[in-house]
Amino acid sequence: DAGVTQSPTHLIKTRGQQVTLRCSPKSGHDTVSWYQQALGQGPQFIFQYYEEEERQRGNFPDRFSGHQFPNYSSELNVNALLLGDSALYLCASSFEPNTEAFFGQGTRLTVV
Amino acid sequence: GENVEQHPSTLSVQEGDSAVIKCTYSDSASNYFPWYKQELGKRPQLIIDIRSNVGEKKDQRIAVTLNKTAKHFSLHITETQPEDSAVYFCAATTNQGGKLIFGQGTELSVKP
Numbered sequence: 001d002a003g004v005t006q007s008p009t010h011l012i013k014t015r016g017q018q019v020t021l022r023c024s025p026k027s028g029h030d031t032v033s034w035y036q037q038a039l040g041q042g043p044q045f046i047f048q049y050y051e052e053e054e055r056q057r058g059n060f061p062d063r064f065s066g067h068q069f070p071n072y073s074s075e076l077n078v079n080a081l082l083l084g085d086s087a088l089y090l091c092a093s094s095f096e097p098n099t100e101a102f103f104g105q106g107t108r109l110t111v112v
Numbered sequence: 113g114e115n116v117e118q119h120p121s122t123l124s125v126q127e128g129d130s131a132v133i134k135c136t137y138s139d140s141a142s143n144y145f146p147w148y149k150q151e152l153g154k155r156p157q158l159i160i161d162i163r164s165n166v167g168e169k170k171d172q173r174i175a176v177t178l179n180k181t182a183k184h185f186s187l188h189i190t191e192t193q194p195e196d197s198a199v200y201f202c203a204a205t206t207n208q209g210g211k212l213i214f215g216q217g218t219e220l221s222v223k224p
Contacts, residue, residue: 004155033211042118042201042214043156056211090156100146101212103155 002027004093004104012110013081021076021107025093031055032074033101034066035090043090049074050096078109086111114139116204118215125192126223133187133218135202142204145178145185146212151198159200160187192222 005024013019025032031050035043045058049068068074072093078085088108092101115138125131137145143164148156162169162176162185169176175188185204189196199219203212 035212040217042116042203042217043212045211045213048211058211100158100161103148103157105155 004029004091004102006089006091006104006107008107009105010108010110012112015081015083015111017081018077018079019081019109021078021089021091021109023074023076023091023093023104025072025074025091026102029093029095029102030072031094031096032068032072033092033094034074034076035092036060036085037088037090037106039087046076081111083111085109114204114213116202116213116215118202118218120218121216122219122221124221124223127192127194129192131187131189131192131196131220131222133200133202133220135185135187135204135215137183137185137204137213139204139206139213140183141206142183142213144205144207145176146203146205147176147187148201148203148214149198150201150217156201189220192220194222194224196220197222 007022033048034046037043047057048055052068063079065077088106090106091104094101117136146161149159150156173190178185199217202215205212
C-alpha cells in the first residue's frame with residue numbers, strides 16, 4: 001500500500017515563474033491538505049480539498065491555488081513566485097476531514 | 113488568531129534521561145492535539161495524539177498530557193535513545209484531519 005506520494009521531490013524555479021506540485025493520497029483517502037514548511041519552522045496550513053472543493057484555507061495569498069481531481073489526487077499551483085516561497089511543501093491525506101492525517105515526503109521548492 | 117507556542121526550541125539530553133516538550137495553544141475550541149516526529153529530510157510522522165476529553169495518554173516510552181484549563185499540553189519521552197533524535201512538532205486543531213496549527217518545533221538531541 002503506497003503512502004502519500006508527492007512529485008517532484010525537488011524543484012528550482014526563477015522569481016516570477018509559476019509552479020505546479022502534485023500529490024497522490026494514501027489508498028482509501030479522499031481528503032488532501034497542503035502545508036508550507038519554511039526552513040526551521042513548523043508547517044503552515046495552505047488549504048484543504050475534499051470532494052473536489054476547497055474546504056478550508058489558511059492565510060496565504062491568492063497566488064496559491066489548488067485543485068482536486070475525481071481520483072482524489074491534488075495539485076498545488078503557485079503563481080508569480082517570490083524568493084520567500086522557497087520551502088518544503090507537504091501534502092497530507094486523510095479519510096474524510098475528521099481522521100488522522102498522513103504526510104508525504106514533500107517537494108523542496110527553491111526560488112532563485 | 114490561532115497560535116501554538118512550543119518550548120524549548122532545542123533540547124539536548126543524555127541517553128536514558130527523560131525529555132519534556134511543552135506547548136500552549138490559543139484557540140479554546142481546539143479538541144485534538146497530535147505530536148509529530150520529523151527526521152532530517154523525511155516526512156512528519158504521527159507519534160502520539162490526545163483528544164480534549166482525555167487528560168493523559170501513554171504509548172510505551174511516550175506520553176502526552178493535556179491541561180485544557182491552562183491550554184497546555186506536553187510530550188514526555190522516557191529512557192531516551194539516540195534514535196529519538198529528531199525535530200518534534202506539536203499541533204492543535206478543532207477537527208482531526210482538518211487544519212492543523214503547528215508549533216515551531218523542538219530539535220531533540222540524545223547523546224550516547
